[in-house]
Amino acid sequence: MNPEPFLQLDRTIHEKGRLAIMSLLAAAPTLLFTEIRDTLRMTDGNATAHLRTLLEAGYVAVTKSLEGGRAATSYALTQTGRRAFADYVGLLEQIVAQTRPPLPSR
Amino acid sequence: MNPEPFLQLDRTIHEKGRLAIMSLLAAAPTLLFTEIRDTLRMTDGNATAHLRTLLEAGYVAVTKSLEGGRAATSYALTQTGRRAFADYVGLLEQIVAQTRPPLPSR
Numbered sequence: 001m002n003p004e005p006f007l008q009l010d011r012t013i014h015e016k017g018r019l020a021i022m023s024l025l026a027a028a029p030t031l032l033f034t035e036i037r038d039t040l041r042m043t044d045g046n047a048t049a050h051l052r053t054l055l056e057a058g059y060v061a062v063t064k065s066l067e068g069g070r071a072a073t074s075y076a077l078t079q080t081g082r083r084a085f086a087d088y089v090g091l092l093e094q095i096v097a098q099t100r101p102p103l104p105s106r
Numbered sequence: 107m108n109p110e111p112f113l114q115l116d117r118t119i120h121e122k123g124r125l126a127i128m129s130l131l132a133a134a135p136t137l138l139f140t141e142i143r144d145t146l147r148m149t150d151g152n153a154t155a156h157l158r159t160l161l162e163a164g165y166v167a168v169t170k171s172l173e174g175g176r177a178a179t180s181y182a183l184t185q186t187g188r189r190a191f192a193d194y195v196g197l198l199e200q201i202v203a204q205t206r207p208p209l210p211s212r
Binding site for chain 1: 117123129133191200202
């Protein structure tokens with residue numbers, strides 16, 4: 001077995017809550033904090049802590065605005081975050097390919 | 107996005123050191139402690155701690171023997187461990203499929 005894909009997994013993304021957030025943001029240009037929290041059934045505190053870690057890693061950007069007089073906080077992947085996530089998913093693919101026997105070719 | 111595969115990821119297996127150990131054991135009937143440690147470039151302490159966690163979860167079994175007068179410790183997946191690992195890899199496949207756009211069919 002090649003240990004490299006395991007050794008290279010980015011710990012910031014690998015934590016399952018953050019993996020879920022990164023996957024969600026990879027599929028949308030931008031998401032409200034409340035959308036992230038509710039889609040992933042996280043508590044306020046849990047979602048906030050994970051997003052702070054991703055912010056500190058430079059993987060997400062936060063935008064604060066007023067929507068109809070109400071404060072709205074939204075998040076988006078940065079270029080760095082998008083690249084790191086693509087690398088991470090590439091490693092996952094290698095891991096799945098290593099651990100599953102290949103399907104017979106058609 | 108469907109959050110279920112993320113929520114269901116088994117934390118015991120998801121930690122990247124243990125994921126590497128489980129993957130290694132899934133591909134071999136049994137492995138010496140030293141083979142696991144050296145293949146994955148872990149320290150003694152790190153390999154021991156992860157294997158203890160997997161033992162406590164019922165995912166691996168340990169066998170101690172004397173090989174040519176020297177103590178040898180080897181590990182193998184249990185049925186429970188094999189099933190948990192198959193479930194885990196199935197979830198990873200769903201996550202990869204969700205996060206990568208499908209390739210055009212040939």
